Amino acid sequence: MERTRAILVDITKCIGCRSCEQACKQVHGFPMDSEAKLSATALTVIEEHNGKFVRKMCMHCQDPACVSACLVGALKKSSAGPVTYNAAKCMGCRYCIVACPFSVPRYEWTKLVPYVKKCDMCAARQASGQQPACVEACPTGASTVGWRDDILEEAERRILAGGYVKRIYGSEEVGGTSVFFISDVPFEDLGFVVAPKQPMPMLTANALGDVPTVVLVGGSLLSGIYWITQRRQAVAVAEGRSASARPNDKERS
Amino acid sequence: MTRIMPKITLWRTIVALIFAAGLYATYARFALGFAKATNLTDPQPWGLWVGMGTLCGVGLSAGGFAIAAAVYLLGFERYRPVLRASVLVSFLGYSTVIAGMMYELGLPWRIWHPMVFWNRASMLFEISWCVMLYSTVLALEFSPALVEKIPWVRLRTFYLKWHHEILIALVMIGVVLSSLHQSFLGGLYLLTRGKLDPLWYSPYLPTLFYLSAIPAGLAVTIMAMYLSIRSLNVKVDPAILSELSRVIAPMLALYGMFRLVDLSKNGAFHSLWTWREETLSFGLEIALFIIAPLVLLSMEKVRNNPQSLYWTCALVVAGFMANRLNVSITGLQASSGVYYVPKWTEFAPTLMVLTIAVLAFRYAVIYLDILPKKETKMPSRLRWTVNSAAAEA
Numbered sequence: 001m002e003r004t005r006a007i008l009v010d011i012t013k014c015i016g017c018r019s020c021e022q023a024c025k026q027v028h029g030f031p032m033d034s035e036a037k038l039s040a041t042a043l044t045v046i047e048e049h050n051g052k053f054v055r056k057m058c059m060h061c062q063d064p065a066c067v068s069a070c071l072v073g074a075l076k077k078s079s080a081g082p083v084t085y086n087a088a089k090c091m092g093c094r095y096c097i098v099a100c101p102f103s104v105p106r107y108e109w110t111k112l113v114p115y116v117k118k119c120d121m122c123a124a125r126q127a128s129g130q131q132p133a134c135v136e137a138c139p140t141g142a143s144t145v146g147w148r149d150d151i152l153e154e155a156e157r158r159i160l161a162g163g164y165v166k167r168i169y170g171s172e173e174v175g176g177t178s179v180f181f182i183s184d185v186p187f188e189d190l191g192f193v194v195a196p197k198q199p200m201p202m203l204t205a206n207a208l209g210d211v212p213t214v215v216l217v218g219g220s221l222l223s224g225i226y227w228i229t230q231r232r233q234a235v236a237v238a239e240g241r242s243a244s245a246r247p248n249d250k251e252r253s
Numbered sequence: 254m255t256r257i258m259p260k261i262t263l264w265r266t267i268v269a270l271i272f273a274a275g276l277y278a279t280y281a282r283f284a285l286g287f288a289k290a291t292n293l294t295d296p297q298p299w300g301l302w303v304g305m306g307t308l309c310g311v312g313l314s315a316g317g318f319a320i321a322a323a324v325y326l327l328g329f330e331r332y333r334p335v336l337r338a339s340v341l342v343s344f345l346g347y348s349t350v351i352a353g354m355m356y357e358l359g360l361p362w363r364i365w366h367p368m369v370f371w372n373r374a375s376m377l378f379e380i381s382w383c384v385m386l387y388s389t390v391l392a393l394e395f396s397p398a399l400v401e402k403i404p405w406v407r408l409r410t411f412y413l414k415w416h417h418e419i420l421i422a423l424v425m426i427g428v429v430l431s432s433l434h435q436s437f438l439g440g441l442y443l444l445t446r447g448k449l450d451p452l453w454y455s456p457y458l459p460t461l462f463y464l465s466a467i468p469a470g471l472a473v474t475i476m477a478m479y480l481s482i483r484s485l486n487v488k489v490d491p492a493i494l495s496e497l498s499r500v501i502a503p504m505l506a507l508y509g510m511f512r513l514v515d516l517s518k519n520g521a522f523h524s525l526w527t528w529r530e531e532t533l534s535f536g537l538e539i540a541l542f543i544i545a546p547l548v549l550l551s552m553e554k555v556r557n558n559p560q561s562l563y564w565t566c567a568l569v570v571a572g573f574m575a576n577r578l579n580v581s582i583t584g585l586q587a588s589s590g591v592y593y594v595p596k597w598t599e600f601a602p603t604l605m606v607l608t609i610a611v612l613a614f615r616y617a618v619i620y621l622d623i624l625p626k627k628e629t630k631m632p633s634r635l636r637w638t639v640n641s642a643a644a645e646a
Contacts, residue, residue: 039295065444071378072370091366092359095377097298099444103589106295107359110288114359196446203443204376207436207459211379215429222326222425229328 004081004178005126006148007135008155009055011183011190012163013142016053018046023137027122040106040117044134049190052183055143057134058083058104058119059170060178065200069099074116081148081178082121090115101174101195121178148178155182175199268608275605278598282356290598296589297582301599304581306353306606308438309574310346311384312462315470317343317391318431325424331496334489337398337623338481339474344391345610346473347384352606376440383434390427394420398621436463442580451521452535453584457511464511465542468504469573471497472566477614478624479563485615487624495556501569502550509543534575534583542572 018034024044025032035042037056044057060083067075067083074089075096092114097105108114122132126145130136135145144151155168159182169187170177173195183190259265281290293300320339323329355361367381393416400412439462442449455461475494481487516522525532549555549565556562582593617623 068372068374069377069444071372071375071381072366073372073375074370089366089370090360091363092361093357093377094298094359095375095441097295098441101447103296103448107287107298109293109295110286112283112286114287194447200444200446201374203446203456204440205374207440207443208374208376208379211433214433218429218432219425222322222428226326226421226425229326233328 003147003149004079005121005145006060006081006151006178006180007057007121007132008144008146008151009179009181010142010144010158011052011054011181011185013140014046014053014055015140015142016046016048017139019137019139020044020055020134020143021046023133024119027125027133038104038106040108043106043117043119047191050185052185052190054181054190054192055134056104057179058121059102059173060119060121061174061199062176062178063174063199063201065099065101065174066096066105068201068204069095071095078123080123080126082123082126083118084120084123085116085118087115092116099200101200102193151180155180158182172197175202268612271601271604271608274597274601275608278601278605279356281598282602287359290596292593292596292599294591294593296591297585297593299581300593301582301595301603302353302357304578305574306357306603307350308577308581310350310353311438312435312466312573312577313469313473313570314343314346314350315431315435315466316474317341317346317394317470318387318427319467319470320474321394321424322428325421326428331493334625335474335478335493335497337395338477338618340391340394341398341614341617341623342474342477343470344388344395345613347388347391349606349610350384351388352609353603356602376437376443380434380437380441383430383437387427387430387434390423390430393423394427398617398623402621432463435466436460438462439580445585448585448588449580450531450584450587451519451524452516452531453580455515455519457515458580461508461512461515464504464508465573465576468501468508469569471501471504472569472573475501475566476563476570479559479566481618481624482559485618485624486627487618488627489624491557491559494559494562498550498556498562498565501566502547505543505547505550505569509539509547512539512543529587531579531583531587534579538572538575538579540572541568541575546572 021034021042021044022032024030025042028041028043030041035045036047038045044055047054047056060077060081062077064075064077064083067077069075070090071093072089072091074086076084076086078084092107094107094116096116097103097107105116105118107116122130122134125132131145135143138144144154146154152168152171155171158164159166159168164182164184165186167182167187169181169183169192170179175198181187181192188194278290287293291300291302317340320332320336324332324336354364358364367378368385372378397413397416400409400416403409403412436459439458439460442454442458443456446454475497478489478494482489482491525535546565546569549561549568554561555565586592
């Protein structure tokens with residue numbers, strides 16, 4: 001597989017300065033007021049949990065629920081890592097918001113032509129060799145960006161050095177993400193969701209895989225039933241038993 | 254004297270009020286936007302329009318495919334008198350779903366996008382195609398009722414002959430499409446694992462949705478027939494209705510057993526011992542959809558009395574709606590952290606669209622040959638026999 005980009009958020013290093021929030025709002029041209037929760041004009045926010053600063057943003061899953069949910073394929077996992085959104089395809093069904101295990105995507109509820117808003121890891125900036133705006137703005141190095149395997153290695157290195165909970169949030173969640181968190185307090189105390197371990201699209205893949213079977217088996221079964229019904233009626237007619245109240249065909253003309 | 258003004262009656266007033274409210278809500282939705290017209294938020298992005306409009310609308314329209322399959326494929330000729338009416342109910346049901354979609358979608362003018370932009374991995378993609386195709390199938394299944402009113406004999410005979418040739422194929426396609434999307438509506442919620450309350454989340458949600466849709470769809474058919482008999486010039490043997498109700502009970506029992514086994518397998522029972530709003534909603538759903546109808550339908554007195562049968566079916570429908578709203582709203586409340594109560598401007602369009610469908614059904618029964626009519630004048634009855642033969646063709 002191609003090397004993909006990933007972000008590491010080291011919760012022990014975050015001082016809650018909100019530079020990432022501001023930088024994000026700036027590159028997107030959003031109003032600059034700080035917001036408490038993710039919104040259509042705040043694609044990353046710093047939340048405070050038990051005295052710790054926790055950054056919220058799209059997790060950029062390796063096998064994203066939103067991408068499998070989107071019926072028109074507006075959401076895509078790009079080969080470079082970010083999960084991107086093509087507004088031109090979106091029809092506003094909002095199934096991505098329902099499907100996201102981390103409850104990240106936001107909708108422009110106040111607009112008359114509303115779109116979905118979510119972090120795209122500054123895919124365009126990264127494609128031109130720049131860092132995501134939030135990472136570039138971080139003064140303490142709490143957020144870093146790099147190749148996914150390097151980033152995972154770095155996270156492990158820091159955990160082994162001591163002072164951290166022995167867990168990288170995002171390495172196992174929903175089959176792996178591209179945004180990782182390491183922390184010195186358990187993630188359960190920081191408002192992190194307990195996500196299923198397997199990739200979310202697997203939950204629907206089985207049922208969807210049944211479609212050809214249902215069509216083939218169902219079709220032949222129905223044909224078989226129809227044949228039996230016809231045959232029984234023919235036999236009934238031949239034996240002189242009237243085959244129930246079937247309206248007379250000769251009346252039609 | 255007052256010929257120009259239609260007579261003001263209670264029902265006309267109610268319909269007028271529904272339309273006034275619906276039209277204002279339509280204005281609110283499209284001119285003011287979601288934030289003004291709905292209580293939808295990011296934690297609760299799907300509300301009444303999906304829970305009621307889509308999930309209930311599609312589910313309650315399952316009667317058409319079930320009765321078409323019974324008559325054409327299984328050869329249950331005794332249901333033929335209600336066949337056309339049940340296909341019409343389903344067709345109107347799907348029409349309300351599509352009309353409701355125009356409110357629900359953020360960008361409704363892009364409703365055709367799934368035809369062009371494909372994602373085979375999406376449940377919703379499969380559903381959108383099934384609904385598109387099945388609505389077409391229903392329209393074709395119903396079309397003879399309109400075509401036979403065309404005064405040009407040759408066109409009429411040509412169409413009916415062609416229709417006769419494809420009819421069985423249409424019915425089979427309809428059964429397959431219905432089976433797929435009725436279950437896939439439940440499949441939508443497979444992705445809410447970890448969010449949807451264990452009282453409703455199950456890997457077998459597709460099966461549960463399928464098993465519950467058929468009895469609910471049949472209950473709607475019975476209700477529509479009963480109302481037609483009562484208020485329109487229609488002659489249907491009530492025995493057909495009580496016979497249909499005999500099918501509902503075992504289906505509900507099967508669904509109930511499946512639900513029970515599924516709940517115990519998912520270890521969801523322990524959460525019934527803690528008192529939560531979810532427990533109440535769950536109890537209501539099970540009582541309305543399974544327990545009460547099973548008890549009532551086991552009594553011959555209820556089955557053979559059209560009126561009590563009607564109210565029993567109303568219970569089934571209410572219980573079915575409770576289930577769909579629980580899956581789409583109640584069950585997601587705790588994890589979403591918001592308490593969603595729909596705004597009145599969310600109810601109003603749903604109610605208006607439903608009213609239009611009911612009126613359409615009424616006028617179809619009056620002006621077309623949907624159900625056998627009482628003999629007011631000889632020709633009308635004669636026409637029915639001829640036409641039903643043509644329709645059956």
